[in-house]
Amino acid sequence: MLQENSKENRIVAPSLLAANFFTLSTEIAKVHDTSAQWIHLDVMDGHFVPNLTFGPKIIQDLRPQTDRFLDSHLMVSNPDFLIPLMAEAGVDAITIHSEAVIHLHRSIQTIKALGKLAGVSIVPSTPVSALSEILSFVDIVLVMTVNPGFGGQSLIESASDKIKSLDAIRIKMGYNFRISVDGGVNSSTAPSLWKKGADILVTGSSFFSDPDPRSFTSFLLSC
């Protein structure tokens, strides 16, 4: 029988993808006004996903402006060259896609050697079984519940069922990774995601379009 994780350990991570990039200071102030503990940074290269966002320069400039945990999500075809640059820019966690690298174990070890939390992510069409050899080495498993590249999409229910499988595996094997869910998270979808075993909910458009992000975040943390 799977158990919902304790509410005290829940993390909410607003995704800057949905923020206004020309008024980032104001957008970061919105996050600071809430109890969201992490800030999620979507780095896209126009190759692994059909969109472009930002890279280490903006993150380096952001770092002194916030004490929130910086959670980077690299949607790039060749994350290996970017890993040291992201570490240098001051992120706290680096998540790469299992679909993007050949030597996943080596890339994860590189992230850990730089003193950062190491995460692996899977797109909706990748099964949990693809991660079997890496789960004992990672700190975060990021389950994409939309096809990566854009915010504001609807959550794919079948992709969210992977949370349950991952939760069952970590209980059985005694692994320590945290399960993060990214894509289509809102006040309607959040309760069942926590129930399935999520530890971290990434929220982009629902957070930044809400007139009251503070209440929205409190709701997510308590629902």
Ligand SMILES: O=C(CO)[C@H](O)[C@H](O)COP(=O)(O)O
């Ligand atoms: O990785 C991402 C997209 O590839 C974003 O983190 C995600 O889409 C968040 O946006 P929303 O909450 O609007 O779905």
Ligand SMILES: [Fe+2]
């Ligand atoms: Fe993301």
